[in-house]
Structure formats: C-alpha cells, structure tokens
Amino acid sequence: MNLPDARIGRLVAAHTFPEPIYVTRPSLPPLAEYARALEPAWERRWLTNEGCLHQRLERALCAYLGVEHLSLFCNATIALMAALELYGLREGEVVTTPFTFPATTHVLRWQRLDIVFADIDADTCNLDPSRVEERLTPRTRAIMPVHVYGTPCDVERFDALAAKYHVRVIYDAAHAFGVRLNGQSALRHGDASVLSFHATKLFTTGEGGALAVPDAERHRQAYLIKNFGIAGEESVEGPGINGKMSELQAALGLVQLEQADEEIARRRVLSQCYRRMLADIPGVCLFGERPGVQPNHAYFPVRINAEAYGAGRDALHDVFRRCNVHVRKYFYPLCSHFACYAGLPSADPAGLPNAERAAREILCLPIHGTLSVESVETIASVVREFHEALRK
Numbered sequence: 549m550n551l552p553d554a555r556i557g558r559l560v561a562a563h564t565f566p567e568p569i570y571v572t573r574p575s576l577p578p579l580a581e582y583a584r585a586l587e588p589a590w591e592r593r594w595l596t597n598e599g600c601l602h603q604r605l606e607r608a609l610c611a612y613l614g615v616e617h618l619s620l621f622c623n624a625t626i627a628l629m630a631a632l633e634l635y636g637l638r639e640g641e642v643v644t645t646p647f648t649f650p651a652t653t654h655v656l657r658w659q660r661l662d663i664v665f666a667d668i669d670a671d672t673c674n675l676d677p678s679r680v681e682e683r684l685t686p687r688t689r690a691i692m693p694v695h696v697y698g699t700p701c702d703v704e705r706f707d708a709l710a711a712k713y714h715v716r717v718i719y720d721a722a723h724a725f726g727v728r729l730n731g732q733s734a735l736r737h738g739d740a741s742v743l744s745f746h747a748t749k750l751f752t753t754g755e756g757g758a759l760a761v762p763d764a765e766r767h768r769q770a771y772l773i774k775n776f777g778i779a780g781e782e783s784v785e786g787p788g789i790n791g792k793m794s795e796l797q798a799a800l801g802l803v804q805l806e807q808a809d810e811e812i813a814r815r816r817v818l819s820q821c822y823r824r825m826l827a828d829i830p831g832v833c834l835f836g837e838r839p840g841v842q843p844n845h846a847y848f849p850v851r852i853n854a855e856a857y858g859a860g861r862d863a864l865h866d867v868f869r870r871c872n873v874h875v876r877k878y879f880y881p882l883c884s885h886f887a888c889y890a891g892l893p894s895a896d897p898a899g900l901p902n903a904e905r906a907a908r909e910i911l912c913l914p915i916h917g918t919l920s921v922e923s924v925e926t927i928a929s930v931v932r933e934f935h936e937a938l939r940k
Contacts, residue, residue: 552870554671556867563930565577565872565923572748575917577803585803588795589795601798607815608805610738613726614733615760618768619871620793624722624744624757627657630773630791631718631740631759632690636660640689643792645675646884646895647903648694652720653883657690665884665894666687669903671836672696673849678703678932679899683894684709692714695724695734697878697912699838703729703737710738714883718742721760724811725751728842735760750815750846750916751808753797814917818924822848825928829935831857833909848915849878850931857940861911867934873914873927880907 568692576582588600594604600869602620602891610618621627632638632655641662644652656663667679667871693701693710699739701719710717725743727734735741745756759770774791777784826832833851836903854860861877875922885896 551875559930559933559937560867561928563871563933564928567872569873569919569923569927570872570912571876571912572594572750573751573916573918575750575807575814576748577807577906578917581798581803582889585799586796588823591608594795595698596792596794598792599795599798601795602793602804605793605798605801605805608802609758611782612808613735613760614728614804615735617764618735619759619761619767619770619774620798621757621759621791622741622793622797623755624720624746625651625655626719626730626758626774626791627742627757628652628718628720629658630789631742631761632656632661633773634759634761634769635690635716635718635739637689637716637718640688641685641687642692643675643680643683643688644692645694645696646675646900647879648720648883649694649722649879649904650883650886651693652694653886653889653891661689662687663889663892663894663898665780665892665903666891667900668903669702669789670905672699672701672838673902673906674699674701675700677709680706680922681709684713686938687713690718692718693720694720695727697835697849698723698725698727698844699835700724700734700841703734703810704926722725722746722749724844724848725749725846726808726844730840736762740802744798746776750811750844750938751801751804753793753801755802756793756797767856771806776867801823811917812844814914817921818915818919819845819848821921821924822915822928823840825925826850826931829932831935832931845915847872848893848913850913852911853909856866857935858875859934860891861909864931865911868927868930871930873930876912876916877907878910878912880910883906890900 669676718740721741722744745753777786777788831853852861
C-alpha cells in the first residue's frame with residue numbers, strides 16, 4: 549500500500565470520533581427499572597437456586613424464542629459443556645469449525661474429546677456439511693456447528709448426517725438469539741442449542757447463557773447437571789457442576805427482554821444503512837441475506853478483497869482504530885492456529901482454505917441499538933474514502 553501518511557492523516561482527522569465507537573455495546577434499561585425488577589428477589593432474600601425471577605425468565609424466553617424446553621446457565625461456555633455431558637460425550641471425536649470464538653473448541657478439550665476441524669462454506673462462513681462428512685470416522689461422536697453471525701447453518705444437511713452416521717449435533721447458537729428459519733426458531737434443530745447472554749450480545753444478562761433441548765426429560769437432566777446433580781434435599785443423582793444463573797442476572801434478563809424487539813429493529817435500520825452505503829465500493833463484499841431467514845442483525849461483517857479494494861483488511865482496521873472506531877477481526881486468528889490446537893492433523897491450513905481466507909478478509913463493523921445512523925454513515929464513509937484515497 550503506497551499511501552502517503554499525510555493523506556491518511558487528513559482522512560482520520562475528518563472522521564475521528566471524540567468518544568470510542570465499539571463494535572457492540574449493551575442497550576441497558578434505566579437503572580430504576582432494573583432495581584424494580586430485583587425487588588422480588590430482595591424481598592425474599594433469594595438470590596440464586598431457581599428463584600422466582602429465574603423461573604419467570606425461563607418461561608418468558610421459551611415463549612419469545614419459540615422453544616418448549618430451555619434451561620438458564622451462568623454462561624454459555626458452561627452450557628456447552630453441559631450439553632456435551634447431557635449426551636454422554638466424554639470420549640471420541642467431535643467435528644467442528646475453526647472459524648469461531650475459542651470457547652467452542654475449549655469445551656471439547658475440557659470434556660477430553662478429540663477435536664477435528666472441518667472447513668467452512670465460503671458464502672456463509674458456517675461449517676460446511678460436505679467438508680464435515682469427509683472428516684467423519686468410526687470415532688466421531690458428534691458435530692458442533694456454529695450459527696456464525698446469527699446466520700443459520702444448513703440444518704437439514706446436518707440432520708441428514710446425524711441420521712446417516714448416528715452422531716449427535718450440538719449447535720453453538722451464541723449469535724442466534726431470536727433468529728428464525730422458515731418461520732421456526734433456529735434453536736429447534738439438532739440435539740441441543742446453546743445461546744450466549746454475554747454483555748456483547750444483543751440480549752444480555754451481563755454474563756449468562758441458555759441450553760435449549762428437545763424434550764422434558766433432557767431439560768430435567770440439564771437442571772441436574774447445572775445444580776451439582778442434586779435432585780432433592782437428600783438426593784444426588786450424579787456428578788454435576790454449579791452452572792446456575794443468579795436472580796441478579798435473571799432480573800436484568802427480564803427487563804432486557806422487554807426491549808429485545810426494539811433492539812433488533814434498531815439494528816435492522818443500521819444494517820440497511822450500511823448496505824446502502826457500502827454496496828458499490830469495489831472490494832467490499834457484503835454477506836447476502838438468506839432466503840427464509842429472519843435475522844437478528846447481531847453483527848455486520850464485511851469482506852475486504854485486497855486486490856479490488858486497494859488494501860487489505862488489516863490496513864482498513866488500522867485506519868478505523870486511528871478514527872477511534874473499534875472494529876473487530878471476528879474470527880482471527882482461527883482456532884486451528886492457537887498453540888493448543890495447531891498441532892492437530894485437521895488444523896493444517898491446506899485443509900481449511902475457506903476458513904483461512906475468511907480469517908484474513910472479514911471485518912465486523914459496529915452495530916448496536918445505541919449507535920446512531922449518523923455514526924454508521926461516518927463509518928461507511930471511512931470505508932469509501934479510504935478506498936478512493938488508495939486509487940488516487
């Protein structure tokens with residue numbers, strides 16, 4: 549990139565934000581509303597262990613998300629571990645994606661499962677069922693796909709693989725809150741789906757997560773796993789952990805849920821603004837809107853083709869940081885590059901070409917309900933004007 553620093557300086561000076569713009573930010577209710585939501589727990593002095601707020605939030609989320617059985621957890625990582633334990637997945641191989649947050653692979657290692665990476669689909673960045681099938685062996689116990697950026701995986705093909713090879717499918721649905729596929733919740737597929745309610749998510753309980761399962765008995769077992777295996781005052785059915793969500797988290801979830809539709813609607817407006825302003829910039833590739841999908845607009849990723857744009861993703865990332873805009877390279881580096889996994893045979897970059905390219909090219913732009921349209925227009929202008937400066 550042969551761009552005089554003075555030209556970069558002028559661009560940055562024209563578009564620097566006085567306060568940091570983060571890739572995401574929680575839309576919090578007035579503090580007084582949260583305090584009112586907490587009152588039942590304060591009055592009962594019942595702060596955890598399936599209190600009334602916990603129970604109310606579970607019921608409310610089942611109704612909102614369109615699932616029958618959902619169990620709240622302290623975070624999504626523990627919920628993923630519980631999902632694996634729920635189906636007795638303690639040995640053998642699990643095929644998963646390298647293009648994800650580290651927790652997806654870490655839970656497999658904690659469960660002493662052998663991690664096998666498969667490549668992703670070039671368009672959606674989700675785990676590619678065809679590449680997964682190539683990696684299945686007699687030792688394969690499960691497949692763990694991720695609904696990347698909230699775009700549903702090819703659930704029908706994963707269902708077919710599960711039936712053909714008698715393996716479980718556990719979805720990391722951390723990004724997929726409220727996403728619907730052909731009119732149904734994206735969580736109604738596979739053997740289990742795990743949501744994240746971390747502070748970076750569009751629906752948050754600060755820390756938190758949930759495990760959606762297909763039947764009442766699995767729901768009961770999930771409760772036992774997250775509550776030390778305790779079935780009654782004098783009864784322990786098996787080894788469990790402490791994975792419960794507290795009443796303080798549940799109270800925040802209840803007030804957050806009241807504004808979830810509004811949050812998604814605000815993000816939809818911002819997403820449309822980005823699409824309008826970025827659509828014709830050479831080298832900036834937008835993710836297509838998928839037929840039959842009702843998205844949640846949790847992320848706004850773009851791909852930067854260095855040859856057409858004039859510079860690579862990392863150069864644009866650096867310009868944004870100078871503008872006080874904290875864009876993120878989700879997901880770079882790949883999990884298969886981490887020292888703890890890089891030695892696996894399936895981590896060889898030659899077998900993961902689509903994932904390798906995505907990790908080099910994708911940049912997630914800021915999107916959240918507290919972000920203004922004017923800020924999005926400025927961010928989009930940085931993308932356009934940097935390209936134009938490169939071509940002069």
